[in-house]
Amino acid sequence: MVAATAGTAAASLVGLTVLAQAPPLPDFEKAARDSHRENSAKLAAFGISMSLEPAFQFRA
Amino acid sequence: MTDDVFFAGIVELNSRLRKREFSTVELVRAFAERLEQLGPRYNALALPLTEVSIKRAKQVDDELKRERFRGPLQGIPFGAKDLLSFADHPTTWGAKPYAAQVFEESATVLQKLDKIGAVLIGKLSMVELAGGGGYRTAAASLFGPGLNPWDRNRWSGGSSSGSGSAVAAGLVPFALGSETSGSIVAPSAYCGITGLRPTYGLVSRHGAMALSWTMDKIGPMCRSAEDCGLVLQAISGSDSNDPGSAGKSFYYTPQYARALTDLKVGFATSDLGWADPATRPAFEGAMQVIRSIGVQTAEVSLPDFPYGTLTDVVIGAEEASIFEPLIRSGKLNDLADASQAAGLRANLEIPAIEYLKAQRIRSLLKQKFRELFSGVDVLVAPARYNVAPQISEPLDGPDPVPVPLPPSPGMRSLIPAGNLAGLPALSIPCGFAGNMPVALQLVGPAFSENTLLAIGREFQNRTDWHKRKPPLVS
Numbered sequence: 227m228v229a230a231t232a233g234t235a236a237a238s239l240v241g242l243t244v245l246a247q248a249p250p251l252p253d254f255e256k257a258a259r260d261s262h263r264e265n266s267a268k269l270a271a272f273g274i275s276m277s278l279e280p281a282f283q284f285r286a
Numbered sequence: 287m288t289d290d291v292f293f294a295g296i297v298e299l300n301s302r303l304r305k306r307e308f309s310t311v312e313l314v315r316a317f318a319e320r321l322e323q324l325g326p327r328y329n330a331l332a333l334p335l336t337e338v339s340i341k342r343a344k345q346v347d348d349e350l351k352r353e354r355f356r357g358p359l360q361g362i363p364f365g366a367k368d369l370l371s372f373a374d375h376p377t378t379w380g381a382k383p384y385a386a387q388v389f390e391e392s393a394t395v396l397q398k399l400d401k402i403g404a405v406l407i408g409k410l411s412m413v414e415l416a417g418g419g420g421y422r423t424a425a426a427s428l429f430g431p432g433l434n435p436w437d438r439n440r441w442s443g444g445s446s447s448g449s450g451s452a453v454a455a456g457l458v459p460f461a462l463g464s465e466t467s468g469s470i471v472a473p474s475a476y477c478g479i480t481g482l483r484p485t486y487g488l489v490s491r492h493g494a495m496a497l498s499w500t501m502d503k504i505g506p507m508c509r510s511a512e513d514c515g516l517v518l519q520a521i522s523g524s525d526s527n528d529p530g531s532a533g534k535s536f537y538y539t540p541q542y543a544r545a546l547t548d549l550k551v552g553f554a555t556s557d558l559g560w561a562d563p564a565t566r567p568a569f570e571g572a573m574q575v576i577r578s579i580g581v582q583t584a585e586v587s588l589p590d591f592p593y594g595t596l597t598d599v600v601i602g603a604e605e606a607s608i609f610e611p612l613i614r615s616g617k618l619n620d621l622a623d624a625s626q627a628a629g630l631r632a633n634l635e636i637p638a639i640e641y642l643k644a645q646r647i648r649s650l651l652k653q654k655f656r657e658l659f660s661g662v663d664v665l666v667a668p669a670r671y672n673v674a675p676q677i678s679e680p681l682d683g684p685d686p687v688p689v690p691l692p693p694s695p696g697m698r699s700l701i702p703a704g705n706l707a708g709l710p711a712l713s714i715p716c717g718f719a720g721n722m723p724v725a726l727q728l729v730g731p732a733f734s735e736n737t738l739l740a741i742g743r744e745f746q747n748r749t750d751w752h753k754r755k756p757p758l759v760s
Contacts, residue, residue, distance in 0.1 A: 254624055255632060258632035259635075269592070269595060284648070286709065
């Protein structure tokens, strides 16, 4: 956000207008990590017991 | 060549070749020129192969003259998603960091098709890296947003975007696509074509970009269920170069399929409530056709699993390992979609214990699907619950919540569920909402492709949705 503000100050008046009208881009890194946290919670909530299952190997 | 050729099925084209109504060179040249001319209109073309294909077509004509027949795909032009290597030509995976990438060997599926005389006329565009990092816009591709032949303001779907639009616009008789979770079914549905996601392991992935070793599949995208059966027969089979290979072949044998009256099809009434209201009449009509072919039907529900989480974790962890060199290089930021780059970067942090837990849950999920398929033979559901979105729409927004809220989740998670369990799916056009196509998906147990194709073929004998042509090219 700091870098974006500095960039805005240096921009032309026309550029400033465009920047002011454009919606801010989402913070994709934060969104990805939030999603990881949600997935971790869902996996933790899914009960899976100690079992005698053989080692995992994927086959249809 | 006239429009009837550009929208003809494989059997008809091969029959006309053998009757010498036209030569392979004439057919290949006509399609290759059409693909070069109209492909860019839909951002569908990654690499034209006109010269190479005409050279190959001459060899096929020599074989036909000597009556060396190699089956229904002999002399048929086709396109391939640009994640399949074609020796000594660029294979970009739809992504700028790989724009100059060249392999020495062709993918197994392309070698198989070449051997029986099918002729590759072009590589087709795709979402960058097949979209595994999670992309926000249709423009997430080296080739620009895939444009839908039914309305170029709408997306062709992903990640097999060019395969979907090229078949729909009559630029190729068939194409190869790939699916990790939805990348054949979704563009087939949005573009109004017939697409088959094979059982995991039935088709070799050697020479294809890996996104997820335990979920990637390669399959045909065609004009009809019958064409999908013919192409699948040609590309399936054991391959020691693919550790996921099931060691099985597929023979398209509609004549030996079980009587349709013996089949039980599972559906969920709630699905209609989840579908966009504009698409509901098409789905209601399609279910009437399904019932009219004589199958029994039964209400079912999907087993309760966190499908979205499982696909996120499995694909995320595997792709992070596959693309680690790219992620740790500065070139990750060359991707067209910033959301996808961020997703890939964050996926390096998925703990091993979570990946393994997700895989263990997958084993339970497969068991639950085996139990489900002890009661029904096939599941039927909307392939997508909406029509293709506008190009300008973000793809990562929340799904609309219908009013009234349906009483159960229905089969909205059938795409991730079927992919996690490695099950085959057939997407068939089943009507229109406005001017946009709508499709059903049929999903069955592992290696039940002939059953899905038998139902799909009968559905297409009774309807003509799969024969409709987009207005811009008809």
